[in-house]
Ligand SMILES: [Zn+2]
């Protein structure tokens with residue numbers, strides 16, 4: 590087996606560490622033949638952040654050739670299964686791989702019981718210090734010398750917080766994680782002037798009625814949020830199982846917001862300094 594294929598991007602692609610978003614899973618509600626439950630890994634030079642780990646996130650991480658021991662923060666927007674069922678497995682995996690911790694776990698305070706159950710779901714040696722950060726009200730919810738993380742309430746069927754992750758320092762990048770929600774002011778607030786906006790878009794505009802009823806956005810909504818917020822790049826994800834192709838989502842979003850990509854499982858989106866060079870190099874190897 591080709592060893593390199595299972596490893597993170599080779600270092601020779603860029604002289605320094607290049608930040609990346611890896612979309613581990615991109616399906617809403619249920620995993621499909623082609624898409625896993627949600628799961629997003631943000632890679633920084635010194636640590637990884639894991640967002641909304643749905644069922645099967647462990648396996649997706651392995652398929653991406655990544656380890657769990659660099660994860661220092663886990664952010665959960667809400668406790669629907671497609672955003673949280675993987676929490677138990679991932680916490681155990683971090684321990685198994687000898688993660689150093691502490692690992693901060695951010696989630697809506699109303700779901701504290703679910704967090705506790707995930708933490709105690711089965712037998713394992715808890716060698717890592719997991720620090721729960723239950724969020725009761727929106728605002729600045731985490732602050733250290735590396736990251737400021739802001740939470741804002743979104744408009745879904747259950748209590749949901751979106752996140753704005755501001756990396757500190759001169760080159761610091763800002764990422765917004767917006768899911769699940771109807772189009773709302775807080776989504777725009779979270780995404781204002783970010784480098785990268787990761788947004789749910791469960792439906793196409795033809796299903797706008799259903800989107801509103803169920804507390805979700807269409808591709809057009811997500812593009813409108815990105816435009817209004819002056820985001821740098823938009824990554825669309827969290828697609829309903831009824832759609833097997835992502836092209837219609839891009840066709841709907843692009844006329845409103847040009848720099849948009851549709852996520853697929855295990856896709857890698859470099860961002861920040863050096864990202865353009867990495868993307869160009871990958872494009873060349875594809876051609
Ligand atoms: Zn969802």
Ligand SMILES: [Zn+2]
Nearest residue numbers: 667669745769
């Ligand atoms: Zn949901």
